[in-house]
Amino acid sequence: MTVLVLAGTREGREIAAGLAERAIPVLASIAGRTRRPLDPGVPLRTGGFGGADGFRDVLRDEGVTAVIDATHPFAEEITARTARICREEGLPHLLLRRPGWTPGPGDDWTFIAREADLARHAPPGATVFLATGPQRIDRFTGLEGRRVLCRRVDPAPEPFPFEGGDWVVGRPPFGLDDEKALFALLGVDLLVTKNSGGPEGRAKLDAARALRLPVVLLDRPPLPEGVEPVQTVAEALHWAEEL
Template sequence: MRLVTVLVLAGTREGREIAAGLATRGMPVLASLAGRTRRPLDPGVPVRSGGFDGEAGFRAALDEHGITAVIDATHPFAETITGRTARICCEIGLPHLILRRPGWTPAPGDDWTRIKAEADLAAHVPRGKTVFLATGPQRLEAFSGLEDRRVLCRRIDPAPGPFPHEDGQWVVSRPPFSADDEMALFALMGVDVLAAKDSGGEDGRAKLEAARRLGLKVVLLDRPPLPDGAQVVETVEAALQWAEDL
């Protein structure tokens, strides 16, 4: 096997596991973290934090670190970075893989509605009700039309400014959360509707279980499409095997 230096876009648990797995196999690896949280989890390998400052910065980083393959294990909703990475790797002929864990599927007792865009949420939250956005703060402004609803939005770090909705507030807490934790929070805050992204994975499943136990309606935002022609796997093991086979 030729020496391969892998850049892992490691914004997920799977990304950190891939980075660690490559290192134990003796493969040079650089993990990239967006730097959105103040205390990110350490993947145990050399880390570049804070993103790449656009396309030019990404191309420069590939050259600077001698990257010969890229594994994109970012969040399933990191549409911009995923699309840009796929396009640049295709243009320069760099081996490129996307890891996307499977999305969630409903269980007996779930009351789920799927939507294609954030603006569709308002149609599923009656006026006067409380909606809990477990979607992160990055695209909060896209959830338009929620006047006359109480809006709660969870974030990991304290907010830099006031909540943008007149009748709403930030809920600052750091995962992991158990289903019991989520049930207690939803009951305390008087939540009527849970809005979440179809992120998949075990880390975020507790909120869905809590909603089922409480009989809450869940509105699930569908994932954006993957880049055309992308090579995609669903497990850490498959991603490690792909790197070994290069």
């Protein structure tokens, strides 16, 4: 038995380590988008699969007998592809999705379905901080007249796509005081983020609450049809042990 863990999240790394502790053979896979990715401490492959055929090749060449998808909640394409191929190949497949964030007292949150909807909630002249990563920044359209800032992990190889805007380079984790100081220094008027959930990215939302900043959150993409996710590392490890 070899479990392939798509391990680009904290939960994915914890699952991989937990499988190794239980003497269950595991191969972790990460996309490798950042220059210094965190090592899960188990056999690791880095980089994309090269499409559906490449994914099937890895399943066959590595003797994979089960797959745990613990990718980011917004990794829509790879999640859909993984579910489809595992179904076609008859491989046991599990999806882990941490719970999303929910607003509490003092929060001023608006949820949107797609990036293009942001323009309706960003006042002219506002400084908009995109804590969404750079991968889909081109989908934020209609933001002329706003100062747009976008945070990324590594320095950008390309110029910023919006006039008058800029990249903000920083490597997580970010603490509450750091986020408050950054938003105040940059004069942020509106925080934009994905509804990723989890404790690691929570500080920016707590900082927005403390500074009384409105927040726009992108809704999660729909799950593949017929897939019922688990929400915790313990559930994923129990599933693997039961196999």
